[in-house]
Structures are given as C-alpha cells and as structure tokens.
Amino acid sequence: MTAPTAAAEFLTQNGWQNARITPVAGDASFRRYFRVRSDDRQAILMDAPPPHEDPRPFIAIAEYLTGAGFAAPEIFARDLDQGLVLLEDFGDQRMREYLDDHPEAEDGIYRRVIDLLRELHKAPAASVPPYDEAQYLREANLLTEWYCPAQQLEVDAQGFEAIWQQILAPVLAAQNPPVTVMRDYHAENIMLLEDGRLGLLDFQDALIGHPAYDLVSMLQDARRDVPDVLEEDMLAYYLSDHDRDAAEQFRSHYAILGAQRNSKIIGIFTRLCMRDGKERYLDFLPRMWRLLEKDLRHPALAPVAQWFDRNIPDAVRNRPMQVTKANK
Missing domain, CATH: 3.90.1200.10 (Aminoglycoside phosphotransferase (APH), C-terminal lobe)
Structure with missing residues (x-):
C-alpha cells in the first residue's frame, strides 16, 4: 500500500517535510491509514479520497467527542479537497x-x-x-x-x-x-x-x-x-x-x-x-x-x-x- 501522491506536499505544507510514511491496518472502507514519523514526532495520515469518502463527518465527531471530554484523535491538519487528514497517533495497543x-x-x-x-x-x-x-x-x-x-x-x-x-x-x-x-x-x-x-x-x-x-x-x-x-x-x-x-x-x-x-x-x-x-x-x-x-x-x-x-x-x-x- 503506497501513500497518495499528494501526501508529501500536504505534509510539507503542514511542517512534516521529509517525514517517513508507512502503512497501518485499515478497515472495510475506501479509507487508508499511514503512520507518519518526523524526528521525535509521529502522527496518522488518513487518506479518505473523494468521491468515495468524505472526512468531514470524522472531523466533526472527533471535535464533538474531545469537546465532551472523551479521547478522540486531535486533528493536526486537513485538506478536504484531497481527502487528507493528519491526526493524533493513538499507538498500537488496541x-x-x-x-x-x-x-x-x-x-x-x-x-x-x-x-x-x-x-x-x-x-x-x-x-x-x-x-x-x-x-x-x-x-x-x-x-x-x-x-x-x-x-x-x-x-x-x-x-x-x-x-x-x-x-x-x-x-x-x-x-x-x-x-x-x-x-x-x-x-x-x-x-x-x-x-x-x-x-x-x-x-x-x-x-x-x-x-x-x-x-x-x-x-x-x-x-x-x-x-x-x-x-x-x-x-x-x-x-x-x-x-x-x-x-x-x-x-x-x-x-x-x-x-x-x-x-x-x-x-x-x-x-x-x-x-x-x-x-x-x-x-x-x-x-x-x-x-x-x-x-x-x-x-x-x-x-x-x-x-x-x-x-x-x-x-x-x-x-x-x-x-x-x-x-x-
């Protein structure tokens, strides 16, 4: 699974230039997920490509949940036209x-x-x-x-x-x-x-x-x-x-x-x-x-x-x- 072509530019624009991108397990939808590492930072890149996916509902509910005191991923950056969202990495302990x-x-x-x-x-x-x-x-x-x-x-x-x-x-x-x-x-x-x-x-x-x-x-x-x-x-x-x-x-x-x-x-x-x-x-x-x-x-x-x-x-x-x- 390779990262979307727009990922490198998106990450660079948001301060994650030259980040290493590796795939992580996805789900049953068209969404794909990648772990992004840069120096001592890491995050998750969601690829929710239109027209199959729309990341706006995820962002809205994440903000609702965090506002209510629950642990949903913080949204670091977004490009809704490309369907790219950079969000908090919750690790691997499911x-x-x-x-x-x-x-x-x-x-x-x-x-x-x-x-x-x-x-x-x-x-x-x-x-x-x-x-x-x-x-x-x-x-x-x-x-x-x-x-x-x-x-x-x-x-x-x-x-x-x-x-x-x-x-x-x-x-x-x-x-x-x-x-x-x-x-x-x-x-x-x-x-x-x-x-x-x-x-x-x-x-x-x-x-x-x-x-x-x-x-x-x-x-x-x-x-x-x-x-x-x-x-x-x-x-x-x-x-x-x-x-x-x-x-x-x-x-x-x-x-x-x-x-x-x-x-x-x-x-x-x-x-x-x-x-x-x-x-x-x-x-x-x-x-x-x-x-x-x-x-x-x-x-x-x-x-x-x-x-x-x-x-x-x-x-x-x-x-x-x-x-x-x-x-x-």
Whole structure:
C-alpha cells in the first residue's frame, strides 16, 4: 500500500517535510491509514479520497467527542479537497489484541468501555442525523439484498421489511431524547492509551438514537468472541441504575437492535466478499449467525424469528457460502 501522491506536499505544507510514511491496518472502507514519523514526532495520515469518502463527518465527531471530554484523535491538519487528514497517533495497543494476550483483564476493561458509554449517554447529543426508521430498515434489508441472493434463496423481502417496521416501533419511541451512537463501538476501535484513557476510533458514521445500539455493538462484537456470561454481566452492569421495568424494556430493545445489527452485518460481510472481493469477511459469518440466533430467542423478536425459520432454514445458515465467479 503506497501513500497518495499528494501526501508529501500536504505534509510539507503542514511542517512534516521529509517525514517517513508507512502503512497501518485499515478497515472495510475506501479509507487508508499511514503512520507518519518526523524526528521525535509521529502522527496518522488518513487518506479518505473523494468521491468515495468524505472526512468531514470524522472531523466533526472527533471535535464533538474531545469537546465532551472523551479521547478522540486531535486533528493536526486537513485538506478536504484531497481527502487528507493528519491526526493524533493513538499507538498500537488496541483493546482486541491486548485482551487476546491478557484475558484476565477482560472484566475490568469491559467495565471501562461500559462506563465510557454511560458518560457519553449523559452528554448532550451530537449534531448529527437521527437513527430513524428508514435507516434501520435500509440496514436490515442488506441481508435480503446481499446474503440471500448469494445463497441462491428466494425470500419474502417485503414481509421482512414489514416485520421490522412493526418490531422497531417501540425502539424508535424510546429514542427520545436520543443519545450519540458511534455505530462501530467494538474492541478493534478502542485504543488503550498510555495515559490510561480509552481512545476512540471509527466514529464518522455517528447518528443519534437508542443507547442500546453501541452497547450491543460492543457486547455482540462481530470480530471477537465475547463470552455469554461476560455479555450478561456487562449488560447488568450498564442497567444497574435502572429500575426493573426500565431494565426489562431496555433488554427487549437491546435484543431487537442486536438482531437488526447482526442482520445488517451478515449482509455487509457478504457484500464485501461478492462485490469487493474481500472473501475473508465470510469467516465472520458463523459468529454473526450465532449472535443473531441468540437475539431471535427473545420473545419480542418472535415474528422475525418466524420469518427466518420460513425463509432461511438452519441448513442454509450453517452451510459455507459458495464463492464463484458467477456470483461475484
């Protein structure tokens, strides 16, 4: 992975002339990241090339988060026409890898990420669009638009959307007042900083919505197995200041948003394979089906569970996807 052609001039203009540029791991988008070193300084160069990417939402949410007292990367320089952003380097100590090496720290670190969410949910919400019904439906429908055709299934897509409209109604009603939802709050987007804070990444798609969304994103992590016992302990920890009725309602919404999110991710990971040739994302599908099926056992999701039983039987969910040139 080579740096964009405009990178050297951009860095020179911002006082980082002759800096060494090396690639770092990216994500599932068109964005790319590079570590920039000059003398005893280092930073991260984000390459978010238009028209595929727009770095302005990232910058806006980073400034919102830092203004609210959270650790988001400081923005050192920007060139919006080129899609280049120079930002604070949070290092390499991700929550994901740290817990792989230090499983005994799991409970304590998950409590810290839950505490961060509690504080975020107390803060004034960001000035971003709402997580409305149309957005939830677009995301859930990714399953019928991508996964089902890839598995050569003819399903009742209209019925799927209609059921979700019904199921999501109480969630939407509970989003008042809304909280900031980062939408990709999971172990690969949390950095363990040297000063003891939790560094936040990958929040450019933030919306305002239900407090259960980021909680389920963390505790039903698409890329890391979270033990069921730990998930329950952390959910109970988050709900420790809720009364019984409020906690029961929240758990219902948590399961609904878990099923919605996991349906979406199954669709997205299938799309990344079929459209973009990123076949490694299929390795995550067994975990996603396990999480989705767990959510579907909640009574609030009975109509959705029945749709899955009629349209995507167990034998299909458990079979490897056949990746061929024809369906690519």
